[in-house]
Amino acid sequence: MNALVIKDLSKAYKGFKLDNISLTLPRGCIMGLIGENGAGKTTTIRLILNSRKRDSGSIEIFGEDNRINFKEKKEDMGVVLDEAYFPDNFTVxxxxxxxxxxxKRWNEELFYRYIDKLSLPHEKAFKEFSRGMKMKLSIAVALSHDAKLLLLDEATSGLDPIARDEILNIINDFTRDESNSVLISSHIVSDLEKICDYIAFLHKGRLVFCEEKDELLEKYGILKCSRADFEAVPPDAVKGVKENNYCIEALVERRRIPSVFSVERASIEDIIVFIAREGTGR
Amino acid sequence: MKGLLIKDWFVIWKQGRIMIILSLIYSILAVTGSGYFFAGFSSVFLAMLPLTVMGLDERCKWDHYAIALPYSRKDIVMSKYIITVLGALAASVLFIASTVIKWSIDGNAGDFMSLMKQAFMLMSLGLFYSTINLPIAFRFGVDKGRLWFTLITVIVVAALGGIITIFTTDMEQIGGFIQNLPFLVVPMISFALLAVSYVISVRIYENREL
Incomplete structure (x- = not known):
């Protein structure tokens, strides 16, 4: 069974539309929802959480519409939101x-284990926490009630590299249990590249792709060559181009490039940046 | 819903303590001869607690987080109405306790039934405040709702004033009318209005996008 299935999901606001999003998160996997600020990542997560009403489409969590028995389903979901916090005066x-x-399945012992592992103070007021500490506390809560699906909205943005690494390790550990799944949104592509099995790329409210990370890395490569050599590259194999006075750098589909060319490995960030650029530039 | 109520209690205990202390002072002032006006203050102060909590929730965006927890929107609305009722009951108990203490200090007990009636009136006043204001807070939020609170309070007071002016010539007539109502009529009307207010708030909150 899939943890999450979204089909043809749309939501329009004044000046923005989340347009016909479809994606499937299999159980036991981590999916990264990548996109620039305002691409629709938070809207997608809020729609999954039913805190906003969709215009059309469907969302299934563990095989059932998220509008049915959602209160019960939330027992199985751990959520970390970008800007939603505990009251200022709260302590751990x-x-x-x-x-x-x-x-119902709150595990106090596990919670305090996470609190100590993440070096969070027990008595300090929440308002005195740094952003990193706030996020760590939210993650500790999300992981301490036997959740099967984690929804993390920008959980690592604004954190220092050490805190980010700590959080990414915890998320990775969570999916060692094959029934656990994670949907994590971020605009820090390198974080997601480290841990995700699937990458869904949202751009201006549209889903550009949703594919297995390894397949993406296998499929695309970076071709660097002169303008003259570039003329020999099949146009439909080119997904994005950067050009300067000396050479052309292009994101290409590896298998469609003649073997005379040397194609370098593309990172997920390369793939996204090239595809996000409008047109191929040719 | 227990978790929501505990969370609200933690917030009230830390941030709303000053209102609880003021309510206590006003209750004492009311029974020590400074006028029942202060008892009304005490009641409204305690009735304001849910709005105070909602304002603080908005500031830290707790409402966005609460919706992701295993609570329905109905639970979230209900928790605020429960605080309202508890606050109004607390105001009445405070008033009764202060009066009884004063009676024992003075050495002459008053009419207990009359005291209960006054306490119920106080409770009804607190409930009425929330009956009007909670749906507005759920619709616009506490910060944006301030203008609406003021506007609606002015409209309600003006409407009541108008009705009184049209149908009576004597304020004491109204006082007498209320006094002569059967014991539980006013609180029952207040709870009925609060129930209607709850249904409206649920409908508003279920359609609100967070």
Whole structure:
């Protein structure tokens, strides 16, 4: 069974439209939702959470529409939101007390293990936490009630590299249990490249692709050559071009490039940056 | 919903303590001869607690987070109405307790039934405040709703004033009318209006995008 299936999801606002998004997150996998600020990542997550109403399309969580029995389903979901926090005066202890009465399967011992592992103070008020500490606390909560699906909205943005690495390791550990899945949105592509099995790329409200990361890396490459040599490259194999006075750099489909050319490995960031650029530039 | 109520209690205890203390002072002032006007203040102060909590929730965007927890929107609305009722009950209990203490200090007990009636009136006042304001807060948020609170309060007061002016010539007549109503009529009307307000708030909040 899939953890999450989104079909033809649309939501329009004044000046923005999330347009016909479809993606499937299999159980046991991590999917990265990548896109520039304002691409529709948060809107997608809010629609999954039912905190906004979709205009059309469907969202299934563990095989059932997210509007049915959603209160029960949220027991199986751990959520970290970009800018939604605990009250300012809250301490870790108070968060534990509230969550103990919120989640049926709240695991106090596991929560405090995460709190200690992430070096969070027990008595300090939430308002005195740094952004990194706030995110760590939210992640500790999301992981302490036996959730099967984690939804993380920009959980690593604004954090220092060490904190980001710590959080990415925790997320990775979470999917060691093959029934656990993660949907994580970020505009920090390198973070997602480290941990994701699938990459979904949103650009201006549209899903440009949703594919397995390894397939993407296999499929695309970077070709660097002169303008004259570039004329020999099949046009439909080119997905994006950067040009300067000396050479042409292009994102290409590897298997369609003549073997005389040397094609370098493309990172996920390369793939996204090239595809996001409008047109091929040719 | 228990988690939501505990969370609200933590917030009230830290941030709303000043309102609880003021309510206590006003209750004491009311029974020590400074007028029942202060008792009304006490009741409204306690009735304002859910709005205070909602304002603080908005500031830290707790409402966006709460919707991701295993609660329905109905639960979230209901928790604020429960605080309203608890606040109004607390105001009445405070008033009764202060009066009884004063009676024992003075050494002459008053009419207990009359005291209960006054306490119920106080509770109804607090409930009425939330009956009007909570749906507005759920629709616009506490910050944006301030203008609407003021506007609607002015309209309600003006409408009541108008009705009184048209149908009576004597304020005491109204006081007498309310006094002569059966014991539980006013609180029952208040709870009925609060129930209607709850249904409206649920409908508003279920359609609100967070």
């Amino acid at each position: 202890k108070q968060v534990n007390v509230v969550m103990k009465s919120t989640y």
